[in-house]
Amino acid sequence: MEEARLTQTYHESVHPLFEYVSRRCGGDRSLAEDVVQETWLRAVVAWQKKGFPDTPIAWLKTVAGNLLRNYYRRTPPVSLDTLPPDWEGKLQAGANHWDRPDHAATVSWGLARLRPNQSRILEAFHFEGKTVSEIASEFRLSERAVEGRLRRARLKLKKKLEPAVGKRGGLS
DSSP states (O other), X not given: OOHHHHHHHHHHHHHHHHHHHHHHTTTOHHHHHHHHHHHHHHHHHHHHHHOOOSSHHHHHHHHHHHHHHHHHHXXXXXXXXXXXXXXXXXXXXXXXXXXXXXXXXXXXXXXTTSOHHHHHHHIIIIISOOOHHHHHHHHTOOXXXXXXXXXXXXXXXXXHHHHHHOOOSOOO
């Protein structure tokens, strides 16, 4: 493996990767650091065997996302009483109000129980702040299809969270 290329890739991607992971765990720095470290350990091993991927940051984000989903699948939900009363409205509005670790952990716990394509589209919209148009381009879908998938994914997330959070109005 080319050590110089690996070092350059690390320096170019470590901050974007940390931001990507940190948004998904509500700024829980310890968890974010652990996930980034584990992601890079896996990258070094895999890239030594198979060579560098065409887009290393995409590879790293995929691995980091999978590590987080596995973490939240194994972890029971935090005390969900900490969610704001208008959690559904905030999710519906597309605003990123999940900056507290307990809120982000709750939402991530629910996302980990969705199909990957459902959680990915919600993450792109809510965690990454992408527009419907940007998501449509990335996923190679029409904007109307993205809107429909977002609506259905929100409903699935609501069903996953309701047993722990409770029913509070309509997320539609």
